[in-house]
Amino acid sequence: MPAFTDLLFLAFAGLTLLFGFLCVANPLSRNPVTSAMFLVLTIVSLAGLYVLLHAFFLAAVQILVYAGAVMVLFLFVIMLLDLGEEDRRKLNRVALISGTAAVLGLAGVLVRALWSAKGAAATGATLVEGNTAPLGRILFQSYVLPFEILSILLLVALVGVILLSKKELK
Amino acid sequence: MQAGLNHYLIVGGLLFCLGLFGVIARRNLLVVYMGLELMLNAANLVLVAFSRFNNNLNGQVMVFFVITVAAAEVAVGLALIVALYRKRRTAHVEDLASLKL
Structure with a gap:
């Protein structure tokens, strides 16, 4: 069954x-x-x-x-x-x-x-x-550097999108 | 039946195939993008399944990173599509075949 x-x-x-x-x-x-x-x-x-x-x-x-x-x-x-x-x-x-x-x-x-x-x-x-507890422990112990790089990537994406969305692309 | 690793891998593989079909066969740039999202989600599902059945949480952290990068990628890609649409007034892949604007 x-x-x-x-x-x-x-x-x-x-x-x-x-x-x-x-x-x-x-x-x-x-x-x-x-x-x-x-x-x-x-x-x-x-x-x-x-x-x-x-x-x-x-x-x-x-x-x-x-x-x-x-x-x-x-x-x-x-x-x-x-x-x-x-x-x-x-x-x-x-x-x-x-x-x-x-x-x-x-x-x-x-x-x-x-x-x-x-x-x-x-x-x-x-x-x-x-769960969040073991996942957070791994994320902030073994993967701190990728995590911080990811925040920089998000910032880059943010700036790039604002630049691309401006009216004139010159 | 016990839902094991193989079943999840089959679902992930089929979902990836559907996404690939969308990317190749559809002509609307936005639907092509949705096919890309489907492929990313299929990879995520396979990662979570491997993480669960190999008793290793690193796969789930990887999926967390993939979701974040995918969100950034969608934002930039959609901005590019909007910019392209402003120049060329179309979002149809066959009208966007030339490299020069």
Whole structure:
């Protein structure tokens, strides 16, 4: 009899893949706003998978940063750019065929790699918990320097975005 | 069935394939960007799964860094798209094939 967490895993994994598919290849609508909304749903289902993996802090960060900040930015830009005429264009046959071929090739490689590594997986013993306390301890003991570099990266991104958004790019 | 490492890896791989398909096949610059986000999220899921099943929290710290860098990347990329749109009045990849503005 499958455990409750396994049912939850199946539900969240299926929802993630379904929403991801609808985000990139929605057969009904090619409006970018629809894609953005399905990307939000994909991200929320991924946060569910993170909770199943006991990465609670990352699940919260995923919702806050991706579904909160990044997607609002996406929606702002979509509405700023007024992309109405885009869905009237024809799909590019060459891109569709080459995309399908590339994706099938990559999926084949991944499945084959997983198949050959089959015996190595799945320990069921004592497993780590992704609470804030152990995560913060690691972050501020072993990873202080990358953390500080990251803050500089954010500052650089901030200045760059302000410069790019100015009216004249001279 | 016990949801083990392999199952999470399969989900991550399929999600990465979907993102790649979006990047190659879609023509709208913003949807291409969303495909990139999907690929980043797939990598994050695989990192968290490895971290959980190998009893090692370093993977989760890595995901934390990846999320931060992805947020910065999205901000800069969208600013570039807006600047490009101001110059060329299009966000369609086939109209943006030349290197010169």
